[in-house]
Amino acid sequence: MHKPPTYKPFGNTAILIEWQAIISEEILNDIILFRDKIQKEKSTLIADFIIGYNSLTLKYTNEISNYSDETQQLQSIYQQDLKRQQTEKFLWEIPVCYDLEFGIDLRELSEKSNINIEKIIKIHSKKIYTVFFIGFLPGFLYLGGLDSRLYFDRKPNPRLKVPKGAVAIGGKQTGVYPQESAGGWNIIGRTPIHFFNIKNENPCFAKAGDQVKFKAISLDEFYQTEKEITENKYLISKKLLND
The missing domain is CATH 2.40.100.10 (Cyclophilin-like)
Incomplete structure (x- = not known):
């Protein structure tokens, strides 16, 4: 089981979420599932999702007013037990x-x-x-x-x-x-x-x-x-x- 991701500001309108620095299909699936969870909760607030080998960058439509609060919300969303949508x-x-x-x-x-x-x-x-x-x-x-x-x-x-x-x-x-x-x-x-x-x-x-x-x-x-x-x-x- 991999470690949970970490969060860091990426300018004033983005957050970079990073997993372990390895190329892994398990991590890729975790990234995609987390993206789906965020889309469900914050679809109107996120302008773009950028997936990397071990990262997910969230580009917000507006400047992030409180990075700490936003990170806590994301961590809570990550912990949600959401059944994976049947994605094609x-x-x-x-x-x-x-x-x-x-x-x-x-x-x-x-x-x-x-x-x-x-x-x-x-x-x-x-x-x-x-x-x-x-x-x-x-x-x-x-x-x-x-x-x-x-x-x-x-x-x-x-x-x-x-x-x-x-x-x-x-x-x-x-x-x-x-x-x-x-x-x-x-x-x-x-x-x-x-x-x-x-x-x-x-x-x-x-x-x-x-x-x-x-x-x-x-x-x-x-x-x-x-x-x-x-x-x-x-x-x-x-x-x-x-x-």
């Missing part, structure tokens, strides 16, 4: 092309790890990852569950341009760049899926607590899927999970 969670299947045209760091990682490229792809695409939070860029999913054989340090000199859709490994994490940006993760493939679209009701289709599985596809399949997405003929495969 999904397993998203994301097609990824690991062809060397896209997986530009695969050879280097293979040499460093003494694992052949085919096995790296198999290890990476076999796992089911948990979405812990969204950050760095809009739609950038921080995924937990990477096989320890694929832990690779970030590059000492980040690239100035990492292409949109690049699937990469950074330290003990894997993720997908939702747009072109600078980045120091090791690129092992690319997906044609759009992870962030401001025009959609939910700009990012996934949320904290969801799961992701990567499906290896060929170069031809990549371009065919890309075409279907452009023509609005492609739906991301998803499976409803029991909460």
Whole structure:
């Protein structure tokens, strides 16, 4: 059983709530449950909830007048025995092309790890990852569950341009760049899926607590899927999970 969270002011209009500094699905579930409890009690007072690996930041609509009183209220809410709402969670299947045209760091990682490229792809695409939070860029999913054989340090000199859709490994994490940006993760493939679209009701289709599985596809399949997405003929495969 993990320790209860701690609280600290985060400017005049926010409170940072922190759990133990570990990546844990138990802690993630506790964070999501606490967020749901707060939403039930203070929905009109909180402008935004920001989830991290081991934190929940509350951004208030107005300045916090009495931090001590507010913290005591939050601690009381945390202790409430509230039955978890049946929140919809999904397993998203994301097609990824690991062809060397896209997986530009695969050879280097293979040499460093003494694992052949085919096995790296198999290890990476076999796992089911948990979405812990969204950050760095809009739609950038921080995924937990990477096989320890694929832990690779970030590059000492980040690239100035990492292409949109690049699937990469950074330290003990894997993720997908939702747009072109600078980045120091090791690129092992690319997906044609759009992870962030401001025009959609939910700009990012996934949320904290969801799961992701990567499906290896060929170069031809990549371009065919890309075409279907452009023509609005492609739906991301998803499976409803029991909460």
